Amino acid sequence: MxxxxxxxxxxxxxxxxxxxxxxxxxxxxxxxxxxxxxxxxxxxxxxxxxxxxxxxxxxxxxxxxxxxxxxxxxxxxxxxxxxxxxxxxxxxxxxxxxxxxxxxxQLEDESRGFSFMKEGPLDMRMCRPCTRYTAYDIINNFEESELRDIILYYGEDPFASKIAKRITEERKKHPIETTTQLAEIVKSVYPKGYYRIHPATRTFQALRIYINRxxxxxxxxxxxxxxxxxxxxxxxxxxxxxxxxxxxxxxxxxxxxxxxxxxxxxxxxxxxxxxxxxxxxxxxxxxxxxx
Ligand SMILES: C[S@@+](CC[C@H](N)C(=O)[O-])C[C@H]1O[C@@H](n2cnc3c(N)ncnc32)[C@H](O)[C@@H]1O
Incomplete structure (x- = not known):
């Protein structure tokens, strides 16, 4: 095995x-x-x-x-x-x-949507039958202020406000459907050379913590x-x-x-x-x- x-x-x-x-x-x-x-x-x-x-x-x-x-x-x-x-x-x-x-x-299975390194649906539920929201629901439907609070509180990301704003701008053009799409949006907010870890790390952590309570x-x-x-x-x-x-x-x-x-x-x-x-x-x- x-x-x-x-x-x-x-x-x-x-x-x-x-x-x-x-x-x-x-x-x-x-x-x-x-x-x-x-x-x-x-x-x-x-x-x-x-x-x-x-x-x-x-x-x-x-x-x-x-x-x-x-x-x-x-x-x-x-x-x-x-x-x-x-x-x-x-x-x-x-x-x-x-x-x-x-x-x-879980991270390596792209169908679970936990990783920004692999293209997959925005899911992130550890227990699919017992969890209310997927990451897709949150990213595409929550208010900008709710997104900001989730990314700030659970991800402690200093760019939370900018990330939330960019997400709401992008989703007006078309739904944000995949992990890599979201990762690119988050990355575009970060100033070049500012980050040691991938800029999407904190946003993904925040969503995962929120979704799975x-x-x-x-x-x-x-x-x-x-x-x-x-x-x-x-x-x-x-x-x-x-x-x-x-x-x-x-x-x-x-x-x-x-x-x-x-x-x-x-x-x-x-x-x-x-x-x-x-x-x-x-x-x-x-x-x-x-x-
Ligand atoms: C870091 S992994 C554990 C890895 C394990 N120690 C090993 O060596 O294979 C964490 C696991 O905890 C599970 N988990 C997270 N939150 C949980 C919860 N509230 N109740 C039960 N399982 C949970 C996840 O689904 C995941 O499989």
């Missing part, structure tokens, strides 16, 4: 989770199963519960995990509902992992996950941008039932970034249940 996604901060995460052979572990963002494969190898007498809201990628992960062993279950769903999702299998668990965002599998989901998860964690159990979260990381940091700090395992946030080493560009913005925080 061809593997698309390289798991980020894999060794650091596995080490800090400190798994035992009978651990009961939730991988709340199963993806292509990169972290889960290594977890499963270490819990021969335990149970892995894999969650993902993307129904379209779950089967691949299942096939991959079956090559290790079969003490796992996979539950399609949103991790903010972790309590009810795990209930048929366990009342409480010893470890929880969330590796946020999208996987390379990523921050609301994370808030729900941060509230609920510690309640199903056993005493001395550990929760590890890998984030990829400051909006997510801020929520995790604050939530771990303010939750009286959690104590930090790593005082300083863990970032990938240069060698990892050199072989996996996706890792460059990753941050890992781990906490332990004390209550």
């Amino acid at each position: 061809e593997i698309h996604h390289i798991p980020v901060l894999l060794n650091e995460t596995i080490e800090l989770l400190n798994l035992k052979e009978n651990s009961i572990v939730v991988d709340a963002t199963l993806g292509e199963g990169g972290h889960s494969v290594e977890i499963l190898k270490r819990i021969p007498k335990g149970l892995l519960i894999g969650i993902d809201m993307d129904y379209e990628t779950i089967e691949r992960a299942r096939q991959r995990l079956l090559q290790v062993r079969d003490n796992f279950v996979i539950v399609p769903g949103n991790f903010k509902e972790i309590n009810s999702l795990i209930l048929p299998f366990a009342k409480s668990v010893t470890h929880i992992l969330a590796d946020l965002g999208v996987s390379s599998l 990523e921050l609301d989901n994370l808030k729900g998860f941060l509230e609920n996950a510690p309640t199903v964690l056993e005493s001395m159990g550990r929760i590890a979260i890998i984030t990829y941008h400051s909006l997510e990381d801020r929520l995790v940091k604050q939530s771990f700090k303010n939750n009286p039932t959690l104590k930090l395992v790593n005082k300083h946030v863990i970032k990938p080493k240069e060698e990892e970034i050199a072989t996996n560009r996706r890792a460059r913005s990753a941050k890992l925080r781990v906490a332990e249940k004390v209550g």
Whole structure:
């Protein structure tokens, strides 16, 4: 089976989770199963519960995990509902992992519309059956001020107003239908030589976060996950941008039932970034249940 996604901060995460052979572990963002494969190898007498809201990628992960062993279950769903999702299998668990965002599998499939590097329809829904708007709906129908707010708040793009204005000008001529069309429009707003990363990076991030309600989901998860964690159990979260990381940091700090395992946030080493560009913005925080 061809593997698309390289798991980020894999060794650091596995080490800090400190798994035992009978651990009961939730991988709340199963993806292509990169972290889960290594977890499963270490819990021969335990149970892995894999969650993902993307129904379209779950089967691949299942096939991959079956090559290790079969003490796992996979539950399609949103991790903010972790309590009810795990209930048929366990009342409480010893470890929880969330590796946020999208996987390379999703990014590389142009039909999903997540990537400005590949021409595809403007979609960006992680769960197509359970999500209201596509990126097409937003780009072609939302008010200019709404577009600006989304790009500013979720993308923190300094050119949000100009990008929103240009989008509304362009869509008057014809609908904006593809990822590469949108990327070109955003790029045309940026002053030449101003950017280190592709100018469309922030706009695409903003749309993806908005469409999939990523921050609301994370808030729900941060509230609920510690309640199903056993005493001395550990929760590890890998984030990829400051909006997510801020929520995790604050939530771990303010939750009286959690104590930090790593005082300083863990970032990938240069060698990892050199072989996996996706890792460059990753941050890992781990906490332990004390209550
Ligand atoms: C970065 S990938 C995980 C990759 C995985 N750790 C691996 O090594 O293969 C993030 C995954 O989380 C899923 N996801 C994002 N938000 C979610 C949510 N609220 N509930 C459940 N799954 C979610 C995405 O569909 C995606 O498959």
